Amino acid sequence: MERTTIMLPHDLKLQIAQHAQKKGISMGKLIRDAITSTLSQTRGNGNNDDPLFTDNEIFQGPTPADITANHDEYLYGK
16 A cells, blocks of 8 residues: 545544544545545446436447447447
8 A cells, every 4th residue: 555645624534533433444444445435436438427328228338439429320320
């Protein structure tokens, strides 16, 4: 692991410390877990907030790079 220094507002740091203490883990672990969770939610094709891309019955796979330019082809075929 590498050490990283971040600046936090005092109130946020207190909330993190209290939450970590309640869970019985260190502040570092709580922060690492939160970052890991956030990154796993946004990892992939960057469309995780769009219902079209989260519904596997409608869309499967990575978003093609040319989807905007060729959307008719993707929607209706050639």
